[in-house]
Amino acid sequence: MATMKKLGFLNSATAKELADPVEAFHGGMKQVGFVKDQNVKVTDQWAEHDLGRLPDLARKLVEAEVDVLAATGGIASAQAAVEAAKGAAKPIRVVFVGGFDPVKAKLVDDLDRPTGNVTGVTTSTTESLPDRLQLAKELLHDAGIESIAVLIKPNTLVGQLEKANASGALVLEASTEEQLKAAFTEAKKARRAILIGADAFFTSKRAQIVALAKEHGVPAIYPFREYVYAGGLMSYGPSLPNAYRQAGVYAGRILGDATCPNPPVLRPTSFEHVLNLETANALNLKVPHGVLARATRVIFPR
Numbered sequence: 001m002a003t004m005k006k007l008g009f010l011n012s013a014t015a016k017e018l019a020d021p022v023e024a025f026h027g028g029m030k031q032v033g034f035v036k037d038q039n040v041k042v043t044d045q046w047a048e049h050d051l052g053r054l055p056d057l058a059r060k061l062v063e064a065e066v067d068v069l070a071a072t073g074g075i076a077s078a079q080a081a082v083e084a085a086k087g088a089a090k091p092i093r094v095v096f097v098g099g100f101d102p103v104k105a106k107l108v109d110d111l112d113r114p115t116g117n118v119t120g121v122t123t124s125t126t127e128s129l130p131d132r133l134q135l136a137k138e139l140l141h142d143a144g145i146e147s148i149a150v151l152i153k154p155n156t157l158v159g160q161l162e163k164a165n166a167s168g169a170l171v172l173e174a175s176t177e178e179q180l181k182a183a184f185t186e187a188k189k190a191r192r193a194i195l196i197g198a199d200a201f202f203t204s205k206r207a208q209i210v211a212l213a214k215e216h217g218v219p220a221i222y223p224f225r226e227y228v229y230a231g232g233l234m235s236y237g238p239s240l241p242n243a244y245r246q247a248g249v250y251a252g253r254i255l256g257d258a259t260c261p262n263p264p265v266l267r268p269t270s271f272e273h274v275l276n277l278e279t280a281n282a283l284n285l286k287v288p289h290g291v292l293a294r295a296t297r298v299i300f301p302r
Helices: 019-031 051-063 075-086 129-139 157-164 177-190 200-204 206-216 225-229 240-256 277-282 289-294
Strands: 005-011 040-046 068-072 093-098 118-122 147-152 170-173 192-196 220-222 234-237 272-276 297-299
Touching: 005 019, 005 051, 005 075, 005 240, 019 068, 019 240, 040 051, 051 068, 051 075, 068 075, 068 240, 075 093, 075 118, 093 240, 118 240, 129 147, 129 192, 129 220, 129 234, 129 289, 147 157, 147 177, 170 177, 177 192, 177 206, 200 206, 206 220, 206 225, 220 225, 225 234, 225 272, 225 297, 272 277, 272 289, 277 297
Parallel strands: 005 040, 005 068, 068 093, 093 118, 147 170, 147 192, 192 220, 220 234, 272 297
Antiparallel strands: 234 272
16 A cells, blocks of 8 residues: 655744635645545645744654645745755655745746745736736726725835836735735825735735725725725736646645656736726725726626
8 A cells, every 4th residue: 555645834923814725725736636635645834824823834844755846825935845855865846836936936947847845826916016006007097096005014025026016106015814804994094005914924814904994995906806806996916716726736746746847837827817807896996997908807887
């Protein structure tokens, strides 16, 4: 009887908040023949937004002698996994998911032919921020909005990259629920829209963020469709569940052949533009025809 493979799953958030992407990850593994508790043992470690815990959690997975370590939920998870794998008694391959540039983050040396033990999927949300900002400007051109601020989580590489890609827009910072509330309160006073960054902290707080935008009447633009499905105004970005599914496929392939060469880092080939007309009506926004025509999905008023 073949020995059951071991996979470690590391994430910066909580299982409840990322239920759909995690389900997609396991779906990806199943595509290539690996099913949890049938032929692969999966050990999960969740940091619950305390990024300082990630190095210890990654080391626990290494000590469990996993064959593959899936590091999801941002660059901090990936960095912790890569560092922990260096001290492993046996070689451990790392598969990451995140919105950062993995070359700039020094996780891989080449996107197409990564050497070493690291590969993964990038959602390119930091690089696509200028496109999201331009689309937001088109949407709000005639809405009497004074400015659009980019909300980032400070002291993170993703936040730094988003700040650099903000094209001169005002940058706000938030890393707690109270700071989120303060950002929307100030935006209402200043007649300002907010473009939400792609940090995993914001993604996990999407229900609260959408509720704050509604409560204060602030137009908010998001990096993932899940915000719009929760009642948000508009999103432009990649499919997060699909990124996790692709990472699951990679993890499964490596579990099946530990000697296989590193596959290339996957980048999104398309972006979803989702628009909620019910929310636009509630904000008294008239959506320009050009913005509406480019939407890949439109949620109509009930």
